[in-house]
Amino acid sequence: MTRSCDHYGNQRFTHLRQRKYAGQEVDAVVVGLGAAGGLILRDLAKAGLDVVGIEAGPFWDPASDFASDELHARTLNWQDTRLSTGQNPLRFGHNNSGRGVGGGTVHFTGVFYRFHASDFRTRTLDGVGEDWPITYADLEPYYAKLEEEIKVSGPREFPWGEFNGPYPYPVREPISGNAQVFRRGCEALGIRSAVAPLAILSAPYDGRPPCINRGFCNQGCLPNAKFSTLIQHIPQALADGAEVPSDCMVTRILVGKDGRVSGVEFVHDGRTYKQEAKLVVVSAFVVETPRLLLNSACKQFPDGLANSSGLVGKYIMPHSGHDVFAKFDEEIRLYKGTPVMAVSQDFYETDPSRGFARGYTLNAHGSRPVELAGSLAVNAGMWGKELNDTMREWNYYARITMVGEVLPSLSNYVTLSDEKDEYGMPRALVHFSYGDNDNRLIAHGVETCYQILEAAGGKRAFVIPDTAHLHGGCRMGTDPRRSVVNQYCQSHDIPNLFVCDASVFVTSGGCNPTETVMAIAARTADYITSQKYKGKLQPAALTV
Amino acid sequence: MASHRGLYPGYDVLAHKHEWDANTRQIVEKRLGPFSYKLLSSWEQSMLKAVAGHLTYEDRPEVLAWVAAHFDQELGKAIGESQRQPEVPPQKELVVAGLKALEEWAKLQYQKGFLKLGVQDQFQILRDLQLGQLPMVGKWNETLQRALFKKLVSLAVEAYYSHPWVWSEIGYGGPAYPRGYVRIELGLADPWEAQRGGSSIDAEL
Numbered sequence: 157m158t159r160s161c162d163h164y165g166n167q168r169f170t171h172l173r174q175r176k177y178a179g180q181e182v183d184a185v186v187v188g189l190g191a192a193g194g195l196i197l198r199d200l201a202k203a204g205l206d207v208v209g210i211e212a213g214p215f216w217d218p219a220s221d222f223a224s225d226e227l228h229a230r231t232l233n234w235q236d237t238r239l240s241t242g243q244n245p246l247r248f249g250h251n252n253s254g255r256g257v258g259g260g261t262v263h264f265t266g267v268f269y270r271f272h273a274s275d276f277r278t279r280t281l282d283g284v285g286e287d288w289p290i291t292y293a294d295l296e297p298y299y300a301k302l303e304e305e306i307k308v309s310g311p312r313e314f315p316w317g318e319f320n321g322p323y324p325y326p327v328r329e330p331i332s333g334n335a336q337v338f339r340r341g342c343e344a345l346g347i348r349s350a351v352a353p354l355a356i357l358s359a360p361y362d363g364r365p366p367c368i369n370r371g372f373c374n375q376g377c378l379p380n381a382k383f384s385t386l387i388q389h390i391p392q393a394l395a396d397g398a399e400v401p402s403d404c405m406v407t408r409i410l411v412g413k414d415g416r417v418s419g420v421e422f423v424h425d426g427r428t429y430k431q432e433a434k435l436v437v438v439s440a441f442v443v444e445t446p447r448l449l450l451n452s453a454c455k456q457f458p459d460g461l462a463n464s465s466g467l468v469g470k471y472i473m474p475h476s477g478h479d480v481f482a483k484f485d486e487e488i489r490l491y492k493g494t495p496v497m498a499v500s501q502d503f504y505e506t507d508p509s510r511g512f513a514r515g516y517t518l519n520a521h522g523s524r525p526v527e528l529a530g531s532l533a534v535n536a537g538m539w540g541k542e543l544n545d546t547m548r549e550w551n552y553y554a555r556i557t558m559v560g561e562v563l564p565s566l567s568n569y570v571t572l573s574d575e576k577d578e579y580g581m582p583r584a585l586v587h588f589s590y591g592d593n594d595n596r597l598i599a600h601g602v603e604t605c606y607q608i609l610e611a612a613g614g615k616r617a618f619v620i621p622d623t624a625h626l627h628g629g630c631r632m633g634t635d636p637r638r639s640v641v642n643q644y645c646q647s648h649d650i651p652n653l654f655v656c657d658a659s660v661f662v663t664s665g666g667c668n669p670t671e672t673v674m675a676i677a678a679r680t681a682d683y684i685t686s687q688k689y690k691g692k693l694q695p696a697a698l699t700v
Numbered sequence: 701m702a703s704h705r706g707l708y709p710g711y712d713v714l715a716h717k718h719e720w721d722a723n724t725r726q727i728v729e730k731r732l733g734p735f736s737y738k739l740l741s742s743w744e745q746s747m748l749k750a751v752a753g754h755l756t757y758e759d760r761p762e763v764l765a766w767v768a769a770h771f772d773q774e775l776g777k778a779i780g781e782s783q784r785q786p787e788v789p790p791q792k793e794l795v796v797a798g799l800k801a802l803e804e805w806a807k808l809q810y811q812k813g814f815l816k817l818g819v820q821d822q823f824q825i826l827r828d829l830q831l832g833q834l835p836m837v838g839k840w841n842e843t844l845q846r847a848l849f850k851k852l853v854s855l856a857v858e859a860y861y862s863h864p865w866v867w868s869e870i871g872y873g874g875p876a877y878p879r880g881y882v883r884i885e886l887g888l889a890d891p892w893e894a895q896r897g898g899s900s901i902d903a904e905l
Contacts, residue, residue: 159858224875227770227862233782237790240783249782333886368880378877379722471802486886487896491872493884525861525872533755533857534850537830540823544757547861548706573786578778585786 176399177431182206182564183218184684185420185433187406187448190259191670192657192677193439194385195391199681208399208431209390210422210562213256214441215402216386222376225527227690232256234262238443239573243589244623246474247535250527252626253441257402257404258386260441261670262420263374266356266382267519268308268494269667270299270675274505278360278663282506284593285563285663286515290632290679292318298675303353306383307361310353316501318683326358327351328367332493337484338520339498341612349500352519352522355383355670362388369493371522373671394512404429407579409436409461409653413424417461417653423579429649435652435684437675442472442626445659446570447584449630462630462640462655469570469629473664474588476560476598477624479531480605481553482614488554493520496557503604504666512596514561517667518605521557525550531620554614558601560622561666562594625669627661629699642682645676656680706869708894713867713874716892720875728875731863733762735769739776739792747799750815752856763863764903770859771795788847795855798848802829804837856867 172178183205186193196210216222216232223229233249240246273292278285296318302308303324310323328351331339335351338426342349356373357366367381380387390400404422410430412418419432419567439447446469450460460468498520506513529547538546567588572582590598607614633639636648645656658673665672683689717725737745748771749764758764775792788794802825807815810821815827828834830849832842840848860866867874873881873896883890 193880194772220723223727224877225724225727225862228724228727235780237780238783239786241786245783245785247783330885332884333888336886368876369882369884370876370877370880372877379880455871487889489871489873489884489889489893492881524872525867529857529861530854532854539755539830539853539857541757542846543857547870551707575786577780586783698872 172401172429175401177206177208181218181419181432181434182208183433184435185210185431186437186439187270187420188212188259188438188440188444188657189257189385189390189400190254190439190441190657191261191385191673193437194258194261194389195674195677196437196439196656196681197398198389198393198396199678200684201393201398203685205685206397208433209391209393209407210404210420210431211257211400211402212405213403215257215400216262216376218376218378218380218387218454222378224370224372224378226374226375226524229263229372232268234441234444236577239575239583239585241585242277242568242587246586246623246626247590248443251622251624253443256386257390257400258384261384262376262386264387264670265373265496265521265668266301266354266494267499267668268306268353268355268601268671269308269517270317270319271295271665271667271672272504275665276665278514282513287635288662289632289639293642295675295679298678299671302671302674302678304621306355306388308353308355309358311350314353316347316504316550323353325361326360328356328494328497330352331497331664332369332522333521334489334490334522335493335498337488337520337612337614338518338556338608338655340510341610342500344611345608347500347502347608349498352496352499354494354496357381361388367494371491371493371495371497371524374527404441406448407451407581409438409448411452411454411461412455415456415650417650422567435654437654437656437680438655442588442629442656442659443570445583445655445657446629447572447581449571451581457649462649462653464649465637465640467631467638467640470566471564471628471631472570472586472588473562473564473627473661474569474623475625475664475666476516476558476594476601477591478558478560478602479524479620479622480556480558480602480609481617481619482606482609483549483552483617484614485552485553487551489551490523490528490553490555491525493522496520499612501667510600512593512600514563514593514597516558516560516597518608519557519559520603521555521624523555531622532618532699535622536618536620550656553617554609556605556608557624558598558605559667560594560597560601563591564628564631564663565591567598574583610668625664627658627664627669628660632657632660633662633663644689645680646683646689654680654684706871708869708871711868711871711894713864713872716874716897719879719892724875724877729866731766733875735765737769737772740768740772743774744796744799746815747802750822751802751826751852752825752860755853755856756860758860763860766863767856767859768860771855774855785843787843787849789850791851794848794851798852799839801840802849805834808835809838857869872895
């Protein structure tokens with residue numbers, strides 16, 4: 157039997173001499189092989205299209221490239237320097253995108269949530285943000301399919317949102333000390349909690365073993381118990397004939413005389429190559445996707461591709477991700493087990509009595525020494541004896557991390573700076589400041605976390621301000637003047653250009669976004685392979 | 701291992717290294733030295749050890765040598781530093797110029813080089829640097845002072861908490877592949893993990 161995760165020995169190559177589609181025009185090229193790009197590549201290959209997926213980073217082999225070490229795991233992150241500014245400059249690296257085949261799924265915590273129906277209708281329901289051009293019902297079949305193919309483990313009953321379980325694979329058991337403390341505190345306060353739905357196996361599947369609670373989900377899973385597109389969708393795409401050049405940085409999307417995109421240019425080891433394609437899908441994440449579209453400006457599109465609205469790079473939103481700690485008399489040992497094993501979404505929906513719109517998810521969240529001491533030092537300003545004393549007793553701390561919705565604002569954006577990188581591309585300049593609603597939501601979330609930890613027997617210790625994830629920058633919509641892509645992630649301006657990753661999010665939601673990124677990607681792949689799209693490809697519907 | 705300073709006397713993560721995968725073992729063992737430096741001068745190394753000693757509250761030369769070696773490796777990397785404020789120079793330039801600036805500040809305030817100052821005076825300079833309150837010398841305004849402090853503390857702390865002696869002291873089980881953790885619930889620990897106030901089961905048993 158061939159298993160998806162066994163492909164490394166013969167299908168991975170490190171140079172471009174063995175290229176399959178060199179000098180040929182393929183049906184589609186996908187730029188970036190993370191959560192969205194990996195899935196789209198697989199679905200297009202499965203439908204019989206000739207596809208190339210180009211990835212800026214390496215093609216990892218977990219067994220030889222991953223280690224149980226936080227410093228070493230930096231190589232999985234997108235470390236290229238972004239210029240970061242605003243009142244709350246964002247931190248990148250581990251906080252969001254990955255670099256390498258699998259992208260962020262290689263280092264995500266594996267928490268797998270659906271958005272709630274209200275997330276797609278915040279303007280109508282709460283008078284904030286913007287409505288999406290799709291509803292929960294549009295994504296529902298894709299959510300269900302994904303959970304089934306990934307074998308998401310989760311509780312029999314999940315009390316929030318539209319999907320209430322059961323999940324395909326059994327709930328994770330036992331849960332970590334930190335998750336137990338969280339549930340104890342919630343119970344004392346009458347807050348509902350559940351074991352987390354996780355893209356981490358609780359039983360064997362496809363030659364992969366269940367989780368061994370090693371705890372290094374964010375450093376790359378060594379036993380392959382945690383899902384990533386690296387070990388699931390990419391091998392399936394390869395089996396269906398896709399080609400995956402890695403360590404290849406796409407620097408420009410090419411435009412033909414007819415105003416359609418004709419392929420991409422990419423750099424490998426200092427040399428520039430071209431890949432021609434009938435359609436291009438950009439799945440390079442919220443910073444790199446706008447950067448690539450803007451850097452591809454040409455005579456026909458002087459302000460960048462897909463940018464007639466002027467909104468490429470605009471309305472970016474992280475999640476507020478404050479970490480709240482309390483000290484206990486008993487050892488918690490944050491380093492053990494899958495980092496997130498207990499959660500609550502009791503504060504997810506708008507409650508007018510709280511004084512802000514929208515809400516947040518609470519994740520009981522493990523930690524490791526470099527991450528904890530590093531954020532204490534850099535984000536909370538603690539160092540010297542105080543830091544050393546705190547870390548010496550770090551086994552006695554419990555932690556809850558909030559995942560708070562951040563409202564879209566035109567003044568938060570990605571653009572090109574004057575500084576060039578090693579490829580001669582302008583570095584991204586990212587500007588972010590929280591708004592009033594965001595700050596009120598954070599204050600409420602932090603206080604809720606403290607109350608839960610106190611109810612569990614802890615003493616308030618400290619809060620580390622942080623963010624997680626990133627969304628927006630190429631939002632979807634029905635009006636070409638107010639959005640970048642349509643409901644199928646197709647550019648309003650260029651019919652054979654698709655943008656599909658978290659950048660198409662209209663609002664951020666208040667929970668970990670990976671499942672929604674993938675559900676949107678699956679819907680886009682369905683559209684591309686449908687007759688509906690093939691028909692539309694014929695006329696050159698230029699809007700310039 | 702040298703003197704043990706934590707709540708878990710007798711616990712030594714390295715006694716379990718034969719249980720780790722070979723890749724991880726090799727990565728961690730390199731932190732014990734010997735170190736070679738490609739970028740930093742011996743004065744810069746001494747400055748970084750002194751500064752990192754304050755930032756991490758550590759005085760063992762073996763541990764500080766690893767911290768300085770980590771600076772040398774990171775500052776020499778071309779991959780990037782994830783993020784940077786537009787008005788702040790790239791990290792190598794920031795740290796190298798920053799060490800010279802620390803020396804100038806020391807001479808300005810105490811008429812002595814930074815390394816010749818007493819512990820209290822060195823500490824005070826770093827405290828002021830964190831708050832951006834040192835006098836402006838050259839281009840070193842408040843933004844650059846704060847950025848320098850953050851870069852120094854970030855690199856020093858991440859190296860320090862990657863040293864296996866420190867893992868032992870804080871009772872961190874460390875690498876756990878391929879064996880993983882079995883007893884993850886409250887009050888439980890695997891027999892090889894750090895036990896409060898006493899030793900874990902010896903790895904040789």
